[in-house]
Amino acid sequence: xxxxxxxxxxxxxxxxxxPLSRELYPKQFLRLTGPHTMxxxxxxxxxxxxxxxxxxxxxxxxxxxxxxxxxAIGVEWGAIVLEPAARNTAPAIALAALQxxxxxxxxxxxxxxxxxxxxxxxxxxxAVATGADLVREDRLLTFxxxxxxxxxxxGYIKAGAGIGSGAHEVEQFVEKPDADTARxxxxxxxxxxxxxxxxxxxxTYLKELEKHRPDIFNACQSAARNMSNDLDFxxxxxxxxxxxxxxIDYAVMEKTRRSVVLPINVGWxxxxxxxxxxxxxxxxxxxxxxxxxxxxxxxxxxxxISEGRLLATVGVKDVMVxxxxxxxxxxxxxxxxxxxxxxxxxxxxKRSEHQTHQRVYRPWGTYETVEQGDRYQVKRxxxxxxxxxxxxxxxxxxxxxxxxxxxxxxxCGDREFVVHENQSTYIPIGSKHRLAxxxxxxxxxxxxxxxxxxxxxxxxxxxxAYGRG
Numbered sequence: 158x159x160x161x162x163x164x165x166x167x168x169x170x171x172x173x174x175x176p177l178s179r180e181l182y183p184k185q186f187l188r189l190t191g192p193h194t195m196x197x198x199x200x201x202x203x204x205x206x207x208x209x210x211x212x213x214x215x216x217x218x219x220x221x222x223x224x225x226x227x228x229a230i231g232v233e234w235g236a237i238v239l240e241p242a243a244r245n246t247a248p249a250i251a252l253a254a255l256q257x258x259x260x261x262x263x264x265x266x267x268x269x270x271x272x273x274x275x276x277x278x279x280x281x282x283x284a285v286a287t288g289a290d291l292v293r294e295d296r297l298l299t300f301x302x303x304x305x306x307x308x309x310x311x312g313y314i315k316a317g318a319g320i321g322s323g324a325h326e327v328e329q330f331v332e333k334p335d336a337d338t339a340r341x342x343x344x345x346x347x348x349x350x351x352x353x354x355x356x357x358x359x360x361t362y363l364k365e366l367e368k369h370r371p372d373i374f375n376a377c378q379s380a381a382r383n384m385s386n387d388l389d390f391x392x393x394x395x396x397x398x399x400x401x402x403x404x405i406d407y408a409v410m411e412k413t414r415r416s417v418v419l420p421i422n423v424g425w426x427x428x429x430x431x432x433x434x435x436x437x438x439x440x441x442x443x444x445x446x447x448x449x450x451x452x453x454x455x456x457x458x459x460x461x462i463s464e465g466r467l468l469a470t471v472g473v474k475d476v477m478v479x480x481x482x483x484x485x486x487x488x489x490x491x492x493x494x495x496x497x498x499x500x501x502x503x504x505x506x507k508r509s510e511h512q513t514h515q516r517v518y519r520p521w522g523t524y525e526t527v528e529q530g531d532r533y534q535v536k537r538x539x540x541x542x543x544x545x546x547x548x549x550x551x552x553x554x555x556x557x558x559x560x561x562x563x564x565x566x567x568x569c570g571d572r573e574f575v576v577h578e579n580q581s582t583y584i585p586i587g588s589k590h591r592l593a594x595x596x597x598x599x600x601x602x603x604x605x606x607x608x609x610x611x612x613x614x615x616x617x618x619x620x621x622a623y624g625r626g
Contacts, residue, residue, distance in 0.1 A: 160289055162235070162264035162359075163203055163211040164253040167196055167223055167271035168243055172497040172511075173430045176484035177462070180512040185271035186222050189434055193230065196223065196271045200232045202278035206285060209264065210235035212256065213271075214249045217241055220390050221520035221623060238384075238391045242398045246353075247408035248377050251366055252393055254359035255381035265289050266362070268355040268405075274437050276424025284421045287322050288356040291417060297357040297365065298324070299410060301349025301418040302425050307339035310429060310494060312351040312406070314418050327416040330406060349420050353427065355405065361415065369412040376400035388624050431477045431486075432493035435460040449480070458490065482515040482525075520623045521546050522599070534611045538592075540565075540600040545593040547621035554608025554615065556584040558592070563600035566593040589619060 171184030178184040185195045193201060200211060210233050215223045217239045227234055238252055250268055257264050267285060275281050288298050301314050310333060317328035330351065334342065342348035367374040376396050383394025410416050426437045438446040438460075445456060449463030451470075458475040461468060468480050477493065479486040488496060503511040516525040521544035528535040540546070540563075548568065558565070559581040567576050568591035569584055575595075576582050584590045586608060594600035618625060 160207040160265060161267050161285065161356075162209045162257055163200075163206075163267045163269055164250065165196070165199055165211055165213045165269050165271050166246060166249055167213055167215040167219065168240055168249065169270070169272055171272065172500040173494060174428075174434070175496055175500050175511065176479055176481045176486050177464075179510075179514050181218055182222070182514055182518055183219075183272075184428065186219070186226065189428060190274050190437060194226055195274070195428070196226050197230050197232075198275075199269055199271050199273065200227065201230060202275060202281060205279075206282050208267070212236045212238065212253045214238045214240060214253060215271075216243065217392075222518060224389055225520070236391050237389060238393065239387075240397070241393070241395075244397065244400050244402045246405045247366065247370065247403045248373055248397065248400045250355075250362065250405055251373065251377035252381055252397070254363050255377060256384065256391070257359045258363075259381070263358055263360045265292055266355075266357060266359055270353050270427070272428060273352075273354070274424075274426045274428050276437070278423075281421065281423040284419060284423065285356070287324075288419055291320075291322060291324055291419065292357050292361070295358065295361045295415060296417045297361060297410060297413055297415050298355060298417050298419055299327070300352045300354040300356075301420045302352050303420055303422045304343055304348060304350050307336060307343050308350065309333060309336055309339050310433075311427075313339075313342055313348045314351050316347045316349065316418055316420070320417060322419070324417050324419040327410075327418050330411045349418060350425075351406070352421075352425055355410075362409065365409050365413045365415065370401075370403065370408045373401055373403060373408060430493035431460055431479065431488070431496065432490050435477070435490065460490070484510050520544075524604075527603075529611075532607060532609065532611075534606040536604045536606070538600075538602050538604055540592065540594040540602075542594055542597050542599060545622055546591055547616075547618045547623075547625065548589060548591045549616050549618050550587060550589050551608070551615050552587065552617070553610035554606045555586045556590075557605040557607075558582050558584065559603045559605075561601045561603060563594060563598055563602075564596045565600055565602060566595050567591070568593075591620075 167185050171178035174184045188194050212235050213223055220239055292298050312333055313331045315329040316325035318326050380393035380397035385392050426433050428434050435446050440446050444458040447461045451461045451463050451468045454471045456470045456473050460477040463480040475490045477488050500511045516523050522539045522541045525537045527537050560576050560578050565576040567582055570588050
């Protein structure tokens with residue numbers, strides 16, 4: 158058995174990184190700090206560890222994104238566990254621990270967030286090796302981050318007596334402080350940021366969870382007992398949806414007498430806001446981090462990201478401007494934590510921009526709404542090589558497909574035929590139909606929908622390679 162089992166928690170929403178981060182495509186799936194997504198970076202920094210294939214825990218809506226991002230970097234997973242409802246970290250970790258012990262093993266679990274940035278992966282792997290030795294004595298370890306500024310966005314850990322290898326008993330977990338309190342922590346010393354990264358044996362965690370939160374333990378035990386397989390994924394029993402929602406900090410770490418903290422200095426950030434992204438990103442001589450088509454005049458200390466259109470700034474300082482196809486955010490850097498209030502307003506007014514991008518990701522590729530009007534809608538579809546959409550029909554709309562690049566295999570009624578570049582076909586209302594890409598390059602096509610109702614819920618699926626109803 159490998160010495161460490163990584164468990165990657167990939168269920169966050171990332172509301173403070175709107176408009177790039179949306180509910181159906183949150184920040185862990187975005188390329189924010191380099192050529193790989195946050196999730197991919199988390200998995201790649203495990204290379205060189207004596208580690209088993211990772212467990213990943215994610216929202217059911219994100220299952221195909223998680224699987225595809227793993228495949229894209231050649232990472233094989235031990236399990237992808239789907240949460241039917243978000244229940245915070247304590248239940249999610251319990252599911253992983255129960256699954257890990259189901260075959261008789263009792264691994265050391267390394268609990269990782271899918272959306273954190275670590276600038277020094279080698280130093281982190283060294284810390285993990287140290288932590289693995291410490292937790293074999295039934296300790297529950299959290300990694301503490303050396304605090305360099307009086308940050309108010311993190312919880313803190315007060316270190317107690319030393320236990321060797323640089324680790325300490327935990328004297329106290331403290332909530333996110335106000336600015337004056339944070340400054341007093343730095344002045345006093347012995348306080349560390351709570352990273353949300355943990356290590357412990359699976360059995361140790363479950364014993365402490367059962368002791369302090371038997372309601373969570375019992376619900377997760379029942380859900381794990383009724384776990385079922387669905388394609389590449391594992392679905393817990395229905396009991397999980399009834400489990401109390403609680404973080405590992407509140408449920409276990411603040412109550413147990415077995416918690417220890419290992420301080421680390423690895424260039425960690427939870428990239429929890431646009432200001433945090435600006436802090437970990439390369440900047441020009443004016444202190445600006447620029448991405449995309451951006452022109453600046455007399456601009457300094459700013460984060461400027463354009464996903465498409467030209468973004469120009471004149472005479473501004475310490476601002477954040479994020480441009481996407483359907484939304485633009487403009488905010489002062491000091492108000493980075495308040496971006497979530499915009500998301501709350503969008504949700505309260507029943508708008509869709511907090512939930513989806515104009516480009517929507519599906520297991521077969523993507524679609525993007527280009528134009529919408531009364532009784533018609535135009536979409537741009539990209540179908541991955543070898544991918545197939547479901548065999549389906551619509552009650553309220555017909556569709557015209559125009560192939561722009563690649564080759565399409567089309568099923569319409571009892572006919573199957575090929576549509577080449579610069580050719581089109583018509584799908585009548587009520588016809589069973591299917592689209593597939595038999596080629597080795599992406600298939601790009603324009604889809605014109607016409608009808609009395611154009612919603613995505615007007616899809617009746619008869620066959621689907623991805624297990625969707």
